[in-house]
Amino acid sequence: MTILKIAQLGHPILREQARELTRDELLSAETQDFIDDLIETMRDADGAGLAAIQVYRPLRIFAIEVRPNNPRYPYRPPIPLTVLVNPRLEPIGTDMFDNYEGCLSVPNLRGVVARHVSLRVRGWDRLGAEVDEPAHGLRACTYQHENDHLDGKVFVDRVRDVTTLATWTEFDRHHRAAFAERARALVERFGS
Numbered sequence: 435m436t437i438l439k440i441a442q443l444g445h446p447i448l449r450e451q452a453r454e455l456t457r458d459e460l461l462s463a464e465t466q467d468f469i470d471d472l473i474e475t476m477r478d479a480d481g482a483g484l485a486a487i488q489v490y491r492p493l494r495i496f497a498i499e500v501r502p503n504n505p506r507y508p509y510r511p512p513i514p515l516t517v518l519v520n521p522r523l524e525p526i527g528t529d530m531f532d533n534y535e536g537c538l539s540v541p542n543l544r545g546v547v548a549r550h551v552s553l554r555v556r557g558w559d560r561l562g563a564e565v566d567e568p569a570h571g572l573r574a575c576t577y578q579h580e581n582d583h584l585d586g587k588v589f590v591d592r593v594r595d596v597t598t599l600a601t602w603t604e605f606d607r608h609h610r611a612a613f614a615e616r617a618r619a620l621v622e623r624f625g626s
Contacts, residue, residue, distance in 0.1 A: 435474040438489040443540045444511035452492045452584040454520045457562045480506045481538045494579035509614035517560040527554035533575045534613045535589045544605045546598035549575040572622035
């Protein structure tokens, strides 16, 4: 496996629309190897998710995972490895959560983004099997963050109040405790 370079904010690739894959493309050895590299790159960077476009491949694929003791997100519950291809996300209800987000493509910056707390998630898994399931809580927030990348959006585009922007150090110092408490309440409500 190969650790891939992650595009940083300002690179034009992050503003492109990713294209859908056919099942034949998805099942090719090249794409399957790429998905392995995408996962390895996400894990190496301690990310909670990574979209193909962030590693210079404008394909509608992303991976999410939160492993125990992730140093970037110690307050988040584990999320099992999930690869989603050609995703379609539909909000369930109108309940929103102000998520303090960071991004591997926007190093050392965090900000508050309003996300739907419940979604219907559809698409394919990495082997082309249909996915149609609900997602709630922080997992739903992560799906939305990664799906935004596939549409050429970065979390800073969705920050409505720029006064919430903070470096990681200042987030840890001034905002993490309060956010972690709100995140815990969301996890208690939905289990993820």
